[in-house]
Amino acid sequence: MTRVNSVAKTGVQEGISRRSLLKNSAAVAGLALAASACVAPGPEAAGDEGMAASQEPVDIQIWWRINPTTEGVLQVFQEQHPDITVSLGDLGEAVYGTPKYVTAVAAGKGPDVSYQNRHTFRQFASRNLYRPIEDLLERDNVDKGNFMAGPIADLTWQGTLYGLPHTAGTRYFFWNRTHFEEAGLDPDVGPETWDDIMEMAPQLNKMEGDRIVRYGFLPHFPPGLSDQLLIYAMENGGVSQSEDGRTNLINTDPWVEALEWCVHMIDEFGGGNAAASSFMEGFAGQPVDPFAQGQVSMCSYGNWMIGRYAKFPDLDYDGTGLMPVSAANEGAQVNWSCGWTFVIDPNTELVEQGWEFMKWVISEKYVRAAGTVGLELEKAEWARQQLPGEPIFAPTPPVYQPAMQFMLDEYYSVLPERQKIMMQRYLDSETFSVGCGQIAGLAAAELWIGFKNAWESALTKKQTPQEALDASHADVQKALDAAWENLESS
Amino acid sequence: MTNAQPKPRLTNAAREALTCYLFLLPWGIGFLAFVIGPVAASFVLGFMDYEIVTPARWVGLANYIELFTDDQRFRMSMGNTLYYVLVFVPLHVIVATLLALLLNQKARGIAVYRTLFYVPSIVPIVAGAILWVWILQPEWGLINSTLRLVKIEGPLWLASLTWSKPALILMALWGSGAAMIIVLAGLQGVPQHLYEAAEIDGANRWQRFQHVTLPMLSPTLFFILVLSVIASFQVFTTAYVMTGGGPAESTLFYMLYLYRRAFVLLDMGYAASMAWILFVAVLALTLVQFKLASRWVYYEAEQS
Amino acid sequence: MIRDQAIGPQSEREIHPGARWQPLRRLLERGGIQILLVLGALIFALPFVWMVSTSLKADRQIFAFPPIWVPDPFIWGNFPAVFIYAPMHLYFFNTLVIALAHVFGAVFTCSLAAYAFSRLRAPGRDLIFMVMVSQMMIPYIVMLVPLYLLFAELEWIDTFYPLTIPAMLGTPFYIFMLRQFFLTIPMELEEAAIIDGATRLRIWWTIILPLAKPALATVAIFSFMFAWNDFTGPLIFLNTREKFTLSLGLQAFMFERRTMWGPLMAASTMMIVPILIVFFLAQKHFIQGIALTGIKA
Structure with missing residues (x-):
């Protein structure tokens, strides 16, 4: 703890010296402005400066998303906390890189509280990008045991928790029951192993001349992302790095075999990479995927599709199951979990206000507020798209168990049976999922890029799966070594 | 303005110079205030290991040495970018000129055509990207379906290692409307009497184009050429949106790699040194262009 | 393909040996230009047409394959x-x-x-x-x-x-x-x-x-x-x-x-x-x- 704090402090001091490095240009700018335009600084600048009376609410910067839900929710939060006002900012694109956030942090002006994806969490937590919150947890008796275990483990670096997890998601296997019936397969029984997939996929393929117009199975899901390789490797017993987090293992046998299997599936049953890639190419813009269009019969997707697929009245997406595994790994239950987290800036003075918000946003109070807005928006969506039937509102599951229970009682209990089943599958799979933060470790950004490169190089036959994974492994290992060296030298 | 009237104490040349500096002053203020500082900062950063979350540390030439000796992505992304520049820039200048000549005609509804040709330059990239995915879609996309009519099997475009760059170039060319407008404006500066004189001399259309239009247009074309080179070396958005650098990094352009270093891997120092290498390369190329310009660019104002 | 910017009034004054063929030539030229303009406009206006058409579609039609150009039903509610x-x-x-x-x-x-x-x-x-x-x-x-x-x-x-x-x-x-x-x-x-x-x-x-x-x-x-x-x-x-x-x-x-x-x-x-x-x-x-x-x- 103390070690971390002192490191954070040097960070602050360095920030100041960095600032003085650039101060000259600011001085020049000031002069120039005085000379040219005499522009007064924005009026809000004056309001911010100290001397606020004690009753006056304190304003905190929260960078999250800007949309009707977050705005509605923050209104409720401010009503319940008259001593705090919130300036809401949007992080912009945020899964694989956030230029806005990075720029502000690099300039030493990060927001008090921000919303972070767990993809790269450990990498940044280890570098003190976030404030440790153990002291706050202890003081307010917040029990870590009330959260799902996976996300908490993800946010813990060397025994210290660095943020409060907000949402989570895992994968399912979906199949189209109508297609199963057409092909003479039992619509109640989905594939449990890779062998099952290989047996079913060709039966589900639909041809038009020599062209495949419906694919039984394509390993590219979710389309538009590039981390597909990870789930197949896990299904084959692959792990991404050694226990101590120092050795990257993505060129080990389970990974190579998994990638070989994907390439094989595409060559054997997907008409080859040319046909399959060109087919998927049209769906690169993600939201409406070929499974939803009835052009793929089986796919792996996530719990965020529970509400989405409900908007396709003709889609018989009932069939859902756990992720199938390879023969070598038969009987194993595998999944990975990811989601979003709130963190406090290590340099902010508004820790109390930020913490107050974080405790609120993970709780039932948030679920209720978000649900009220969300339900209205969902109704508006159904009306806009002229969809038949009642709106199906399936909000994103929270990580805090009491909030989850509240969500189940309040929103999922009234949903159709299949949505309830899918939710239960999610809850089951969360118990054995591995968090994406743990998977990615200290060279997270390199690892996600490495997945994309290996996948594309192998599919386009630029390299064999072994070569492709060796190359990605080398990149990630180099970054990993550098990260550890940096960590230990500071 | 009237105080310029009294007897000049300065020589004419000095007055002219003073006026020149005064006219440049607003830009100069902006330059000193908002450009020189950040530029200097990025230069210094190039010699530092600055990973944003940890304090910046002076490392001398280490970033540059790593770039040149131990970073095959640097070479590869530069190669991809050179490919793009070499193919795109000449095509861009030619297409823009041809479009401008076409749209300079007197034809019914020419105003509407001009507007339509300009449309791709203003459609938000997110809206345009989806359409292009479909135009380039190998199986039933617009281009390959058309090629199939003449019995040609089109490539995989964005999914192909060899055709991904041409696909992005095609996309960029489709936005030539902006350069077209510059040429169109340039064409208006060609004095009519020159055409008339050439006609009297018996010049045919091609000769008139070659001896009147081209020289008079050369300052505009020079501008487009210089700017295209500068901009193409910094090609970013289309690749970022369409391919993310793939497949297998075949469209990982220099700026894409720089962006990745800066904002994904948080290697700001390294990114800054990359920026300076790019700067030196492009500056050298631009200086060469300015040197060569005297051979083909014709300035009316310098003739008198 | 290269045409100079023969502006109307000027070509009127054109002195040309094959003056007899001039009306036909001009007609062809005009026709050619018109065709080029229409073709070019089609290519360049495509994104705009697509954008407007998509702005009136339900989500499930947007990625339908083959592409749907005329929405069914029209979703005016998008606006x-x-x-x-x-x-x-x-x-x-x-x-x-x-x-x-x-x-x-x-x-x-x-x-x-x-x-x-x-x-x-x-x-x-x-x-x-x-x-x-x-x-x-x-x-x-x-x-x-x-x-x-x-x-x-x-x-x-x-x-x-x-x-x-x-x-x-x-x-x-x-x-x-x-x-x-x-x-x-x-x-x-x-x-x-x-x-x-x-x-x-x-x-x-x-x-x-x-x-x-x-x-x-x-x-x-x-x-x-x-x-x-x-x-x-x-x-x-x-x-x-x-x-x-x-x-x-x-x-x-x-x-x-x-x-x-x-x-x-x-x-x-x-x-x-x-x-x-x-x-x-x-x-x-x-x-x-x-x-x-x-x-x-």
């Missing part, structure tokens, strides 16, 4: 839905303010500098010019962090100043472009004025600016469009929604793993239609402007 997620009228006004600042900078500040670079001799002028041109070669994104720091010191974050003040002080691109145009304007036109004792400022204002109308219209359009579509600047320097621009507003329809394509396209349509109208009205200035022949003769 009102836009306002649930983004107050476009507010963003419209914000964007307009920023864009007008850019136009001001391009037309006045930049043309002043361009005039100096093209006409006024001064020691070091060409060096300054090259420094200005080279300013464009530094990738903007490596300057973001120091710029952010600078604007933060000035308390300019989350104001329009970072997006307007630098632009009002001039942009190399427009200065360079205008310089090129000014260099094609014959010197003689202002020599008389100089002899009459007119100041340079006066010459710039009364002779050069009117003569360069097509060029000024071009930089005006360019700077306006740039500001209208700029994403990076507003993204980095604006925080609160009250100050958002249209391009930032489009983000409201893109959620993690989900994009509301219908409303997004409806918002995009609303964003660019005003521009198209402005452009349509302004485009005649690109060809009108200079009557150099008259002045010369």
Whole structure:
């Protein structure tokens, strides 16, 4: 703890010296402005400066998303906390890189509280990008045991928790029951192993001349992302790095075999990479995927599709199951979990206000507020798209168990049976999922890029799966070594 | 303005110079205030290991040495970018000129055509990207379906290692409307009497184009050429949106790699040194262009 | 393929040996041009048509294969839905303010500098010019962090100043472009004025600016469009929604793993239609402007 704090402090001091490095240009700018335009600084600048009376609410910067839900929710939060006002900012694109956030942090002006994806969490937590919150947890008796275990483990670096997890998601296997019936397969029984997939996929393929117009199975899901390789490797017993987090293992046998299997599936049953890639190419813009269009019969997707697929009245997406595994790994239950987290800036003075918000946003109070807005928006969506039937509102599951229970009682209990089943599958799979933060470790950004490169190089036959994974492994290992060296030298 | 009237104490040349500096002053203020500082900062950063979350540390030439000796992505992304520049820039200048000549005609509804040709330059990239995915879609996309009519099997475009760059170039060319407008404006500066004189001399259309239009247009074309080179070396958005650098990094352009270093891997120092290498390369190329310009660019104002 | 810009009245006067064939030739030529124009327009207008068509589709039709061009049913609701997620009228006004600042900078500040670079001799002028041109070669994104720091010191974050003040002080691109145009304007036109004792400022204002109308219209359009579509600047320097621009507003329809394509396209349509109208009205200035022949003769 103390070690971390002192490191954070040097960070602050360095920030100041960095600032003085650039101060000259600011001085020049000031002069120039005085000379040219005499522009007064924005009026809000004056309001911010100290001397606020004690009753006056304190304003905190929260960078999250800007949309009707977050705005509605923050209104409720401010009503319940008259001593705090919130300036809401949007992080912009945020899964694989956030230029806005990075720029502000690099300039030493990060927001008090921000919303972070767990993809790269450990990498940044280890570098003190976030404030440790153990002291706050202890003081307010917040029990870590009330959260799902996976996300908490993800946010813990060397025994210290660095943020409060907000949402989570895992994968399912979906199949189209109508297609199963057409092909003479039992619509109640989905594939449990890779062998099952290989047996079913060709039966589900639909041809038009020599062209495949419906694919039984394509390993590219979710389309538009590039981390597909990870789930197949896990299904084959692959792990991404050694226990101590120092050795990257993505060129080990389970990974190579998994990638070989994907390439094989595409060559054997997907008409080859040319046909399959060109087919998927049209769906690169993600939201409406070929499974939803009835052009793929089986796919792996996530719990965020529970509400989405409900908007396709003709889609018989009932069939859902756990992720199938390879023969070598038969009987194993595998999944990975990811989601979003709130963190406090290590340099902010508004820790109390930020913490107050974080405790609120993970709780039932948030679920209720978000649900009220969300339900209205969902109704508006159904009306806009002229969809038949009642709106199906399936909000994103929270990580805090009491909030989850509240969500189940309040929103999922009234949903159709299949949505309830899918939710239960999610809850089951969360118990054995591995968090994406743990998977990615200290060279997270390199690892996600490495997945994309290996996948594309192998599919386009630029390299064999072994070569492709060796190359990605080398990149990630180099970054990993550098990260550890940096960590230990500071 | 009237105080310029009294007897000049300065020589004419000095007055002219003073006026020149005064006219440049607003830009100069902006330059000193908002450009020189950040530029200097990025230069210094190039010699530092600055990973944003940890304090910046002076490392001398280490970033540059790593770039040149131990970073095959640097070479590869530069190669991809050179490919793009070499193919795109000449095509861009030619297409823009041809479009401008076409749209300079007197034809019914020419105003509407001009507007339509300009449309791709203003459609938000997110809206345009989806359409292009479909135009380039190998199986039933617009281009390959058309090629199939003449019995040609089109490539995989964005999914192909060899055709991904041409696909992005095609996309960029489709936005030539902006350069077209510059040429169109340039064409208006060609004095009519020159055409008339050439006609009297018996010049045919091609000769008139070659001896009147081209020289008079050369300052505009020079501008487009210089700017295209500068901009193409910094090609970013289309690749970022369409391919993310793939497949297998075949469209990982220099700026894409720089962006990745800066904002994904948080290697700001390294990114800054990359920026300076790019700067030196492009500056050298631009200086060469300015040197060569005297051979083909014709300035009316310098003739008198 | 190469046709020079045979402007109507002039070809009328054309003296040609094969005068007999001229009407036919002209007909073919006109026809050829018309065909090229229509073909080109089809290709170039495609995105616009697609955008408008998509703005009227239900989500499930947007990625249907093969593509659907005519929505069924028409989802007019996409347009009102836009306002649930983004107050476009507010963003419209914000964007307009920023864009007008850019136009001001391009037309006045930049043309002043361009005039100096093209006409006024001064020691070091060409060096300054090259420094200005080279300013464009530094990738903007490596300057973001120091710029952010600078604007933060000035308390300019989350104001329009970072997006307007630098632009009002001039942009190399427009200065360079205008310089090129000014260099094609014959010197003689202002020599008389100089002899009459007119100041340079006066010459710039009364002779050069009117003569360069097509060029000024071009930089005006360019700077306006740039500001209208700029994403990076507003993204980095604006925080609160009250100050958002249209391009930032489009983000409201893109959620993690989900994009509301219908409303997004409806918002995009609303964003660019005003521009198209402005452009349509302004485009005649690109060809009108200079009557150099008259002045010369």
